[in-house]
């Protein structure tokens with residue numbers, strides 16, 4: 001690993017057009033870099049299947065103090081990114097509800113909330129308790145069996161597919177060039193880049209193929225997309241994150257429906273993006289229990305993706321040699337973390353080009 005700055009053109013080749021690569025590309029183009037993005041398509045793109053929650057408080061888990069701090073820092077940059085993209089419709093909700101199906105589920109949520117309060121992250125979102133009655137007055141379509149939970153005002157969700165399209169069009173308008181191709185190796189990436197270009201490897205899980213030393217593992221997750229029909233109750237105004245029968249399920253609003261997610265388990269095969277029937281069945285059953293009116297929605301997509309994870313839950317964002325920077329390993333929070341990662345990558349690049 002090298003920290004040595006070197007003289008380079010302000011030219012950047014980004015490998016990977018997921019949320020991380022595109023956000024970095026846009027930040028670099030805005031800072032005056034000549035940027036190209038090379039990408040293998042959305043079939044392998046975790047940010048295409050994702051739910052789009054900007055969870056920071058809601059993603060706080062004991063033992064993950066550093067990850068919580070990083071998420072909170074990145075979430076603070078999101079309003080600026082939305083303004084830069086000039087597309088407020090990317091944001092599908094500005095508040096989240098955490099709801100429990102039983103006393104045991106409520107105890108689990110309390111455990112998470114205690115962790116967040118104990119760490120007192122410097123955040124613009126606020127977390128407060130809500131009763132079952134308050135949940136129903138905020139979201140009348142949720143089940144009357146929910147017994148209470150928390151409300152995070154200021155914890156957003158994003159339409160991830162719209163975001164990817166807007167990042168791409170915003171990048172193109174700022175001068176970013178796009179090439180649809182698979183990069184086979186780091187040598188291949190350097191050949192596709194100019195000799196005085198910097199290369200950013202931001203290929204999500206695919207980064208491990210380009211750099212076998214990068215320690216990534218895949219956490220697979222099933223996720224569903226449902227569309228509202230004319231007989232349906234409207235989607236909730238909040239992101240609804242439920243704990244029910246000891247399992248997590250979330251409902252994330254979209255303009256035309258709801259994204260229901262997501263399972264999480266170690267993928268035995270890093271190419272396995274086929275949803276399993278059991279994961280789909282559990283998600284549907286739990287989501288319908290949380291919001292009975294979901295029964296009349298159309299199930300338009302049952303998908304699965306692979307989260308690019310690291311052992312310590314923190315992304316890898318660092319220079320590995322004079323030509324090359326890596327940004328990967330964003331796990332279950334790549335959308336949350338993208339603006340923070342883009343700032344860090346730009347700082348590393350500017351160090352190299354000074």
Ligand SMILES: Cc1cc2nc3c(=O)[nH]c(=O)nc-3n(C[C@H](O)[C@H](O)[C@H](O)COP(=O)(O)OP(=O)(O)OC[C@H]3O[C@@H](n4cnc5c(N)ncnc54)[C@H](O)[C@@H]3O)c2cc1C
Pocket residue numbers: 015016017018019020021038039040041042043044045046047048049050051052053054055181182183184202203204205206207209210220221222223261262263304305306307308327328329330331332333334335336337
């Ligand atoms: C079910 C599910 C739900 C999720 N929900 C959320 C959520 O609500 N909020 C959140 O913040 N995060 C969520 N995530 C996590 C998030 O999707 C990832 O952390 C994020 O997408 C990582 O972004 P990335 O750009 O690094 O990788 P990706 O989005 O996977 O993009 C990598 C890109 O690189 C390209 N690529 C790969 N190899 C090559 C190659 N050799 N040459 C050229 N291109 C290549 C791929 O085609 C792809 O376009 C979820 C993930 C899953 C699976």
